[in-house]
Every structure is written in structure tokens, then in C-alpha cells.
Amino acid sequence: MTEAVESGRDTRVHVRAPGKINVYLGVGEVMADGYHEVATAYQAVSLYEEVYASESSDFTVSFRGPVDCSGLPTDETNLALRAARLLATHTAYAGGVRLEIEKHVPIAGGMGGGSADAAAALVACDALWGTSVPREELHELAALLGADVPFALAGGTAIGTGRGEELSPALARGTFHWVLALPDAQLSTPAVYGELDRHRERHRAELAPKLAPSVDPAVLQALRAGDPRQLAEVLANDLQAAAIHLAPELAPVLETGERAGALAGLVSGSGPTVAFLAEDGDGALELQIALSASGLRALRVTGPVHGARVVG
Structure with a gap:
């Protein structure tokens, strides 16, 4: 592997990886490994993390971009660095990497920005180091x-x-148009799952036993049909009530978007990003303008888009 470093390959690789929306998220009970069993329908959307990997003797990461990155760790706990080290161990690669990440996906926003960084780091390091790991192994x-x-x-x-x-x-036909409302709050994924557990415990007598979760077949039908109105009827997130309990300001955001013409809205993943589904591109633009006029940061995105890929 060290010969590849000295062979004069391109010394900088650029990889783009998308954020995601959970258009459906069912949460089951806690499993033996401490995680909850889930059933979710993911859609990758056109809000990307840009990751640049350069040759280095050690492992470092830095951040820039329109998102406030001041609180992000740059030590060995950083997920992108963990991804790079994992690939190096897996391939017996002897060098390191310098990762520069331009962040656009909200931090602790329920859109998988840190996961996108890690996926991009795997792809970027594999290309930079010439390790040629099969996609299934990645x-x-x-x-x-x-x-x-x-x-x-x-x-x-x-x-x-x-x-x-x-x-x-x-299968998802066509293009779905989303508007993301980005509240200032940040929510920890473990905290939101913990709040869901507490809610279920408090109301265990009234709630039906939670069976193994599964994605509503109507969600798959709507995605296959490429029909935003059909999909709007079946958007669901078991974490939404817990997220709103921890960040009550999300409730008026949902109301504002639906009053402004969204077909439907939901908290994405563990929140606090709120994703609104629009009829089409024109509807998304009108909704973005309305949300911005109400004082919210709002972005238009589309989905589905491809996963982590080398650019150029």
C-alpha cells in the first residue's frame, strides 16, 4: 500500500454525499445491543456534504461551510476520521489522510450529515489510497x-x-420536491429516542404492545407511483412527538408550513429539521418564500439523488 502513496496518483479526491429524509420511520423496542429496532423509508436529497481527502502521514479533519461547525469534534471521536481509520485498518494501509469537509447538512438536524461525512470519507480514502475495496465491503x-x-x-x-x-x-419514480425548515435548535438522537421510551413507559397501559416495526405498504406504493399527494397522506415518524416534546418550537413550524401550502410536513428522523413535501417545483418555491417570510431558514431540495460518489 505504501507504494501507491509514492506513485504520483492525484493527491486530492473530492467526494459528495447527500443528506437524507426519513419519509417513514417506525420505531420498535430496544434490542439486545441497546439500539431500537426500526423500519424506515429513506430518501437521499440534494443537500450535500463535500469531502476532500489529501495524502498525509497522520489522520486529521477540518470543517468549513455555511453551517456553524465550531462545536464539531476533530479528534478520534469524529465519525469521518473513524471511517478513514477503519478503512486503513481493513486494508492494512500504512499512511493517513487529511480530510477537509464543507458542511451543508444541518448538524444534529436529523438529516444524517455526520453519516454522510463518514460515507464520503470511506469513498474518498478508497480512491485516494487506491485500495479498490469492493462496494459490498464498503x-x-x-x-x-x-x-x-x-x-x-x-x-x-x-x-x-x-x-x-x-x-x-x-423504486421511486420521478422527482419529489421538498422544502426544509431549519430551526435553530439541535436535538441529540439518543435524547429523542430516550424521550420516546419514557413516553411509552408512562402510557404503557393505554398503548398497544409495540410489534416489530414495518414500513407501511402505502408508502412504497406512493414512491413507486411518484405521486406526492399520495405520499403526503402516509408520511409518518414515531419520533416526531418526542422531538416536539423536547423542542416545542417545532409544532408551530409544522403548522406554518402546512398553512403555507405544503402537502404535508414531518420532523425528519430525530429532528429538529422539518421536511415539507410540495406538489412540484413551483409549489416548493412558493413554500420556501412563505417560510422565509415567517422568519425561518428554508431550503428547497429534491430527491432521490445518488449516494456518496467521487466528483470529477
């Missing part, structure tokens, strides 16, 4: 890093089960 490594990392690698539209890392591609 997916296995991705699953060791986090539940959403395999999907950031795959992109498109997919059903995730287990912790979310067991993927099955799902």
Missing part, C-alpha cells in the same frame, strides 16, 4: 460506523431495517 464497513452510514453510501430511496443499516432498494 457497505459492511459503513454499517460498523452507524445506522445511517450505509444509506449515505447507497443513496436513492431505500427501506432500512434492523438499526436502519439493513438496506433494500425501493
